Amino acid sequence: MTELFAFETYLEKINNILNKIKNEQKENILKASEVMANCIENGGIVHLFGSGHSVLPVLDAFPRYGSFLGFNPLTDPRLMWFSPTGPASAPGLLLIERKEGYVVDGFLRYQPIGKGDVLIVYSHGGINAAPVEAAIYGKKIGATVIAILSMENQTFAKPTHSTGKKLSDIADIVIDNCVPPEDAVVPLEGRSEKIAASSTIAAIAVTMCLVAETGTILNEKGKDLKIFVSPNVAGFGVNYNIKIFDEHQKMICNHQKKIQKE
Incomplete structure (x- = not known):
């Protein structure tokens, strides 16, 4: 048998993960999509939250060609990194996302999350304060919380939050990204560490499954x-998408007013 190149090994591992999602998470994806569709149909909003690299599927969900009005990405620059060690650094982010109290009092309480909404929380590990407290806050508000994480990681990880809870303990619906705890999947000869991460691809794949199912419903x-349609498609120009941005802003403002009245 011919030995695989490293990139072939990576693609094979990714393919295995995607097949596991397809075969093992079908029920959870369909259940989540029904909840999301009902939320949007009834005038609610599907919010998406993540910190660190888990912000990437949030950014990819909306606004994105092929996505549609009804989604609201919740992104805080302080929970993202913009350089390895400079301003807005990865080490700084790691400190903030583990700090209890920040994500709610410093960010989420000012966002238009209301009763009947959906809050999708992304976290590969599911134990840091940011995703745990986001999920707790969503439940308190009356939103349905969907978690996208590694259940294998949740099985072995010990809670670090003062509540003693992990993200999977809080969420109403859990979708397993089917990624191993170490995230990286390509082994190196003579080393215990692996290289080439997989959880972002898995999380974005799950996200697009939810977009596809929810939109179809x-x-x-x-x-x-x-x-949102690419301007490369005949009959759709940049102005078409600008109008959707305007509709999104109107949706957010109206939803915020509705929440304040409740």
């Missing part, structure tokens, strides 16, 4: 979806 119900 809404379309079948007759919902007039406001879909």
Whole structure:
């Protein structure tokens, strides 16, 4: 048998992860999609939250060609890194996302998350303060919390939050990204560490599965979806998407007013 190149090993590992998601997470993906579709149909919003590298699927969910109005990415620059060790650094982020109290009092309490909404929380590990407290806050508000994480990681990881809870203990629906705890998947001869991470691809794949299923459900119900379309598609220019940005801003403002009245 011919030995695989490292990139072939990586693609094989990724393919195995995606197949596991397809075969083992179908029920959870369909359940989550139904909840999300019902939320959007009833005038609610599907919010998405992550910190560190888990912000990447949040950014990819919306605004994105092929996505549609009804999603709201919750991104805090202090929970993202913009340089390895300079300003807005990765070490600084690691300190903040583990600090209890920050994510709610410093960020989420000012966001338009209301009763009946959906809050998707991304976290490979599911034990840091940021995802745990985001999920607790979502439940307190009355939102349905969906967690996308590594269940294998949750099985072995010990809680670090003062509540003694992990993200999977809090969420209403858990979707396993089917990625091993170490995230990296390509072994190196003579070393115990592996290289080439896999959780971002898995999380984005799950996200696009949810976008596809949710959008299909809404379309079948007759919902007039406001879909972001690439200007490369005939008949759709930049101005088409600008109008969707305007609709998004209007949606957020109206939702915030509704929450304040409740």
